[in-house]
Amino acid sequence: MTSPATSARTPRTKQRLGDRIFSNSALTAGTLILAILAAVAGFLVLESVPALTTDPEEIDILNGQPFWSYVAPLVFGTLWASALALAMAIPVSIGIALFISHFAPRRIAQGLGYIVDLLAAVPSVVFGLWGGNVLAPAVQPLYTWLTQNLGWFPLFAPPASGTGRTILTAAIVLAVMVLPIITALSREVFLQTPVLHEEAALALGATRWEMIRTAVLPFARPGIISASMLGLGRALGETMAVAMVLSASGGITLAVLTPSNPGTIAANIALRFPEAFGLNTNLLIATGLILFAITLVVNMIARAIINRRKEFSGAN
């Protein structure tokens, strides 16, 4: 419809200085993040190569075993602790977020939201201290009881840890740490639900729970997923709290109450790095590369899920 003549006649927009500065700085910011990511990836790959190509016999930490059998328990521990943490954190977060957005009186809702946000400001070292010195001794009797009475269930297989510093305790600490992120984002998404949808559901005779189930949750699902993925990112990379709480002295196991738990990649690097030298440093960086890759994969999966759900969400 538009003839070439008209498009040729379109006057060139005048380039103002402010516009140019703004567009250039936005472009710089955009490329900067890519450059940083590339630099991090490049550093990890370069430093990892020596560890991957050298004979495992020459790297003290490996103790003769191949690289992959050294990383496997760590990868498992990282994913397992994060999965347990999310399994605990997501339902609670959604509950808190729904309470704040749809159930609580406005004044209480504001206060509660503020308190949850405060939780995000607590440093991970403090969580680590609390987890190791308060939470672990407190839950230890429960762990003993569980192994004695429900020991047949694979997760609760004996022996119980004598100090309570197990992967379940670490996961509880992680859950508390990711709670504020997931809650804050979910709450914002719940508040975005079109009021028309909610009122329509109520007008059709839905109870409040039915309204939330049919109008709010479907609308918010992609938001909940991306909130959870942000939380997962924090849980996967959490170093200090895990290093201080977890008793990492074993291989791959599903039992969550025993003293022998798989370590996590981040915590393992923190524990080994101070005394590492030579190729050991490269080895630890190589495990860091694996963590980097895991995080990327997890995020890509999350993206894929969100994109797939978008058309059914009713948001459009």
Place this chain on the structure above:
Amino acid sequence: MNIKRFGSIAAIAVAGTIVLSSCAANEPAANTEGNESTLSGTLVGGGASSQGTAQEAWVAAFQTEHTGVTVEYDPTGSGTGRDNFIAGGNAFTGSDRAFKDEELAKDNFAGCVPGTPIVEIPAYISPIAVIFNLEGVDSLNLDAATIAGILKGDITNWNDEAIASQNKGVELPDLAITPVHRSDESGTTENLADYLSAAAPQVWDAEVSGDWPYEGGEAAQGTSGVVDAVKNGNGTFGYADASRAGDLGTVAVQVGTEYVEYSADAAAKIVDASPLVEGRDSVDLAIELDRTSEAAGVYPIVLISYLIACSEYEDAATGELVKAYFDYVISDEGQATAAKAAGIAPISADLYEKAKAAVDSIK
């Protein structure tokens, strides 16, 4: 009005007091020393993190005495420290082990005059306590095989015959033992493992290293982590730097036919009871620690960390600084400072004589 004015006067008075008193607190350091030190310059060292606390105390005291000197000790870990010393980056290094013969043969130390021996002094002797938390029991007698068995997870209950037979009259409960070890790599683990593999090789069959070799057991980060885990648990068993044992129960270790509780004296004695590594120069006091010594009253589970320097520096000024610093470290005063700050066992008079001769040779 009056109250306000009075308040401001009071404020000035308070501020004045604070300013004056803070001045006073700084002064004695500079004033009491009549004989001004002529040394000046910067001395860079680094290495074993085990020595970190002691080095801080030494550096602070040394710099107070020699105001023109700056000493830096970077606790990078023994391995890095030795590498830096070889490369000449560190004028001296702290190391949890002495240089091995093959390293001495192969490496030429960049900071030292070629062909001169290096000085190695075991100036940091720290007893490692075997600790436990068991209600109503403060001390237990155990031999190396039992300690190894508990830490490995072979002995799992406090009323086990192996423990009971060595502790007649002590009431041992029917309670699971939770062994706690270090989750990070550490010289404490390495020295305990070294002792256990020497004294109970049939039980402790793993290679000696700073990493915990066995699966199982409880792992905790750092000395504080282990101490906290043992303290917070019930029926827990672990090991830590003796200065940190606090109120926890400690193990008296079997040496020969008697059981020895850890003490500074007993820890220093094991060094005297051990021979020097053969074939080294007289200034190289590398010790072949005799963990199985049966001499009376020695406590064999100790961590020994060395101070390592050149006997002749390419740069004479550095040599002078190192000599003065080492001289202070091995002195009674230096050892007492570190004993207070880090709980080390001061070296014996006998070892001091040898160390003094070695330090005097530095130039």
